[in-house]
Amino acid sequence: MSLKIATWNINSVRLRLPLVQQFLETHSPDVLCLQETKCPNDQFPTAAFRKLGYEYVSIHGQKGYHGVATISRRPMRTVETRTFCGIADCRHIATSLDLGSRRILLHNFYVPAGGDEPDPAINPKFRHKLDFIEEMHDVRPSLEAGTGTILVGDLNIAPLETDVWSHKQLLKVVSHTPVETEGLTQLLRRGAWVDLMRQHVPPEEKLFTWWSYRAKEWDISDRGRRLDHVWSSGDLAPALGRIEVLRAARGWERPSDHVPVIAEFAFG
Incomplete structure (x- = not known):
């Protein structure tokens, strides 16, 4: 039994619908989290x-901002949408699908970017981001027998x-400040999550999923960041077959500044 899951910050699904259709036709994931x-x-x-x-579409969206959606060609149901920090801004959806006797609980997240100033005292957007990450500690792998958990999305932290x-030049830049990176690392450890991308690609190697629109020659300068993530509960980690970061998608016509990340699992 196999499962192929992709995650992609699409930066407007209607504007880039042709790119999503092209991706689905070419790469055929079982599930796509946007x-x-x-x-x-x-x-x-x-x-x-x-x-x-x-055929199966779970959406949690709003006009003009944020929003997450999970689409599947396998039977899938919506489990919940959570509100974080008391702000109903459509940043999470959880779904489940069955693979034989195994159930997969899938969380799709879009963490706040945090604005430009990495000081929560003067930047409410950054305060919101830190509080959001703290509340994510309540999202843990399922303890239900026969259920594995996967968490994907744009977590906006490298x-x-x-x-x-x-590293040195971005220590004071939002997405790589110590308070953010430590917060995300604690979330991984306390929640007993496995960072599947770094299970597949050694931590010593550079790994990016986002390149700024401001860089005209993004591919040459390669000033990227890994903002998109794929995590799982420990029981699913051994089933990971491969991870692919579709770097070429950043060069497509009218692209998102993020690229798809694909995880493939093979269950015995």
Whole structure:
């Protein structure tokens, strides 16, 4: 039994629908988790996905901002959408799907970016981000027998020195400040999560999923960050077959500044 899951901050699902369709036709994931859909539920392009065989669609969206969606060609149901920090801004959705006798609980997250100033005393966006990460400690792998848990999404933090193009130059830049990276690392450890991307790609190697729109020659300068993540409960980690970061997608016409990350599992 195999499972192929992709996660992608699409930066407007309606604007980049042709790119998503191209990705689905070319790479055929079983499940695709999208973030920053920027689309209210009643305007989500469900019909376009169902036409491609993705019959199961779970959405948590709002007009113009944020939003997450999980689409699947395997039977899937919505479990919950959580509100964090008392702000209903559509940043989480949990779904479940069955693989034989095994159930997979899948969390799809879009963590706040945090603004430009890494000081929670003067920047409420950064305060919101830190509080959001703290509340995420309540999201832990399922303890239910026969259920494994996967957490994916744009977490907007690059935790390792090799998750950014320059550790020293980005220490005071939001997404790589010590308070953020330590917060995310604690979330991993306390929640008993496994960072599957770093299980597959050694921590000594550079690994990026985001390149700024401000860089005209992004591929040459390669000033990227790993903001997108794939985690799992410990029981699922041995089933990971491969991770692919689709770097080429950053060079597509009118791209997102994030690229898809694909995780493939093989269960015995």
